[in-house]
Amino acid sequence: MSTEATAKATTLDRDHGLRLLREMLRIRRFEERAAEQYSLAKIRGFLHLYIGEEAVAVGVMQALTPNDAVVATYREHGHALARGLPASSLMAEMFGKASGCSRGRGGSMHFFDVSRRFYGGYAIVGGGLPIAVGLALADAMQGRRRVSACFFGEGAVAEGEFHESLNLAALWKLPVLFLCENNLYAMGTPIVQELAVTDIAARARSYGIPAHAVDGMDVLEVEAAARRAADEVRETGEPRFLELRTYRFRAHSMADPDLYRTKEEIERWKRRDPIVLFEERLRAAELISDGDLEELEAAVAAELDEAIAFADAAPIEPVEDLLKDVTTPRSP
Amino acid sequence: MSTVTLTYREASRAGIRHALATDERVFLMGEDVGAYGGAFAVSMSLLEEFGPERVRNTPLSESAFVGAGIGAALNGMRPIVEVMTINFSLLALDQIVNNAATLRYMSGGQLSVPLVVRMATGAGRQLAAQHAHSLEVWYAHIPGVRALAPATPEDARGMLLAALDDPDPVFIFEHATLYPLEGELEETPHAVDIDHAAVRRGGDDVTLVTYGGSLGKCLQAAETLAADGIDAEVIDLRTLRPLDTETILASLAKTHRLVIVDEGWKTGSLAAEVSAQIMERGFDLLDWPVRRVCTAEVPIPYAKHLEEAALPSTERIVHAVKEMAF
Numbered sequence: 001m002s003t004e005a006t007a008k009a010t011t012l013d014r015d016h017g018l019r020l021l022r023e024m025l026r027i028r029r030f031e032e033r034a035a036e037q038y039s040l041a042k043i044r045g046f047l048h049l050y051i052g053e054e055a056v057a058v059g060v061m062q063a064l065t066p067n068d069a070v071v072a073t074y075r076e077h078g079h080a081l082a083r084g085l086p087a088s089s090l091m092a093e094m095f096g097k098a099s100g101c102s103r104g105r106g107g108s109m110h111f112f113d114v115s116r117r118f119y120g121g122y123a124i125v126g127g128g129l130p131i132a133v134g135l136a137l138a139d140a141m142q143g144r145r146r147v148s149a150c151f152f153g154e155g156a157v158a159e160g161e162f163h164e165s166l167n168l169a170a171l172w173k174l175p176v177l178f179l180c181e182n183n184l185y186a187m188g189t190p191i192v193q194e195l196a197v198t199d200i201a202a203r204a205r206s207y208g209i210p211a212h213a214v215d216g217m218d219v220l221e222v223e224a225a226a227r228r229a230a231d232e233v234r235e236t237g238e239p240r241f242l243e244l245r246t247y248r249f250r251a252h253s254m255a256d257p258d259l260y261r262t263k264e265e266i267e268r269w270k271r272r273d274p275i276v277l278f279e280e281r282l283r284a285a286e287l288i289s290d291g292d293l294e295e296l297e298a299a300v301a302a303e304l305d306e307a308i309a310f311a312d313a314a315p316i317e318p319v320e321d322l323l324k325d326v327t328t329p330r331s332p
Numbered sequence: 333m334s335t336v337t338l339t340y341r342e343a344s345r346a347g348i349r350h351a352l353a354t355d356e357r358v359f360l361m362g363e364d365v366g367a368y369g370g371a372f373a374v375s376m377s378l379l380e381e382f383g384p385e386r387v388r389n390t391p392l393s394e395s396a397f398v399g400a401g402i403g404a405a406l407n408g409m410r411p412i413v414e415v416m417t418i419n420f421s422l423l424a425l426d427q428i429v430n431n432a433a434t435l436r437y438m439s440g441g442q443l444s445v446p447l448v449v450r451m452a453t454g455a456g457r458q459l460a461a462q463h464a465h466s467l468e469v470w471y472a473h474i475p476g477v478r479a480l481a482p483a484t485p486e487d488a489r490g491m492l493l494a495a496l497d498d499p500d501p502v503f504i505f506e507h508a509t510l511y512p513l514e515g516e517l518e519e520t521p522h523a524v525d526i527d528h529a530a531v532r533r534g535g536d537d538v539t540l541v542t543y544g545g546s547l548g549k550c551l552q553a554a555e556t557l558a559a560d561g562i563d564a565e566v567i568d569l570r571t572l573r574p575l576d577t578e579t580i581l582a583s584l585a586k587t588h589r590l591v592i593v594d595e596g597w598k599t600g601s602l603a604a605e606v607s608a609q610i611m612e613r614g615f616d617l618l619d620w621p622v623r624r625v626c627t628a629e630v631p632i633p634y635a636k637h638l639e640e641a642a643l644p645s646t647e648r649i650v651h652a653v654k655e656m657a658f
């Protein structure tokens with residue numbers, strides 16, 4: 001743990017601590033419920049859970065304002081929740097309902113909410129990076145001081161679009177905050193079999209982008225690093241890069257039997273569970289009590305009960321609307 | 333109405349210049365669109381006129397700059413992205429097929445991508461197999477995009493302006509042999525209709541359907557046929573997606589014979605699509621099986637005589653028509 005983060009923890013106030021804890025817990029419980037709903041066949045298709053990585057989305061999102069933009073991957077439930085998309089609209093989306101955040105056209109991998117500048121989950125590895133560069137280009141050209149935050153996994157670092165996008169953002173000095181969630185595996189392939197140079201921040205620096213590696217299991221450290229980086233993006237109008245070192249506790253997707261890593265390795269990482277770590281820290285600082293936790297859990301459970309009930313009851317898109325929104329309706 | 337004479341290249345430039353001058357959201361980006369003036373000299377002098385912010389030279393990163401065009405379009409701009417040639421556009425296909433074409437639908441109608449991408453297509457300049465293919469049909473295959481093929485200077489200018497008014501992604505395929513072609517245009521730039529095909533020559537005996545770089549060949553073939561007493565109607569598709577089948581059906585109601593001329597490879601071509609649509613909707617109108625004149629199924633060869641042999645030609649078009657009984 002960095003001294004800076006520790007220092008911050010001691011001055012951490014109760015409200016903020018509870019807020020971070022609540023947001024991480026919402027994601028954790030949401031994902032557990034999503035897995036249940038998948039087993040009940042209410043959710044189909046690919047389902048990628050964010051369990052273990054909650055501190056990344058929650059920490060980063062503290063640094064963004066409603067004016068900033070977010071681009072994420074297919075593993076984006078956590079980002080969407082932390083950005084403020086209602087759990088009910090996400091659950092309904094995964095249930096394939098018209099009340100879903102993408103009207104049931106996207107599913108788990110493609111959440112969108114333009115009102116919150118959540119520009120979507122992208123399921124082509126690396127495919128979201130050029131989009132974020134373009135969002136930032138428009139901001140730069142129109143003189144707006146906003147950040148375009150772009151999440152992607154370390155698997156994307158091997159893609160051409162990663163390199164093209166970093167180069168372009170650095171070359172044109174565009175306000176992109178690149179956020180690499182390094183969970184050490186791309187599906188079943190460990191990072192050492194993916195990347196000739198595994199120091200990802202160094203690769204970003206090779207494009208002239210200031211970059212830091214951050215403990216992605218420590219929500220305060222993520223928040224602090226993200227605030228610094230986002231502030232710098234806003235001040236300079238230039239890109240910044242964070243490598244967030246994290247781990248997914250669950251398999252790649254519900255279809256993955258998780259045969260490529262050892263139980264010991266997973267258990268070792270679980271000892272660094274971002275939620276447990278943070279809870280312990282808040283208790284040690286005497287900022288929260290057992291009662292607070294029970295309340296949090298109860299509130300989250302109620303929210304998710306409601307989300308599932310909403311998704312269950314939500315209408316489906318009429319089949320007559322199958323072709324709607326392929327293109328924009330033209331006013332005659 | 334006062335007119336000006338412009339080449340296809342100048343007309344395309346005039347469209348871009350007009351858009352840059354009248355809409356501050358518009359900018360041009362692509363490889364060497366700046367000081368070089370564009371690989372086909374379309375953007376010559378625009379850098380001096382509009383500056384490097386709005387005439388942006390990109391690095392060789394087709395995927396990133398096409399994707400950045402999508403992102404900028406999502407965020408209030410009206411980008412015109414130039415990709416040097418259709419062969420190079422393959423490096424951006426991920427952004428085009430997976431993002432530009434899907435975002436509106438996948439977001440349940442929340443997003444739209446008002447992006448214009450221009451690129452040169454087609455053979456005839458001895459550039460061999462990595463600079464000269466006609467892959468427009470691949471784009472015409474994709475729901476969510478519009479595909480345009482200007483065959484005249486008026487369309488080169490007006491389609492660009494119409495494309496910028498379209499809220500969805502539009503791809504403009506400029507045939508590389510057309511750039512020096514001259515035409516007379518209305519002096520004031522304006523958007524043209526991009527929903528309909530155009531009858532470029534009226535006729536009663538046979539319908540030649542074509543687009544882009546093959547229009548000239550068809551018009552020439554029609555002249556040759558006229559000398560033999562066969563009156564050919566020539567239809568320029570103009571918009572490759574969505575196809576205007578009505579105009580073809582209306583023509584077939586007169587001529588009852590259809591030859592489709594398409595510089596793409598015959599297998600899975602636009603000609604194949606037009607033919608299938610006529611089978612479905614105009615079978616009863618036909619007095620003769622549909623004929624297609626397409627490019628031979630080879631990577632475009634370098635040697636002049638081989639390249640010529642591979643491409644649709646006036647002779648092959650005339651021959652295809654003459655095989656029909658009248």
Ligand SMILES: Cc1ncc(C[n+]2csc(CCOP(=O)(O)OP(=O)(O)O)c2C)c(N)n1
Pocket residue numbers: 075123124125126152153154155156181183185186187252
């Ligand atoms: C271009 C592309 N290739 C392959 C896939 C299949 N695929 C989906 S996720 C994934 C692993 C990506 O790993 P990473 O970027 O580290 O993200 P993580 O899943 O670990 O969050 C792969 C190979 C894909 N979706 N897109």
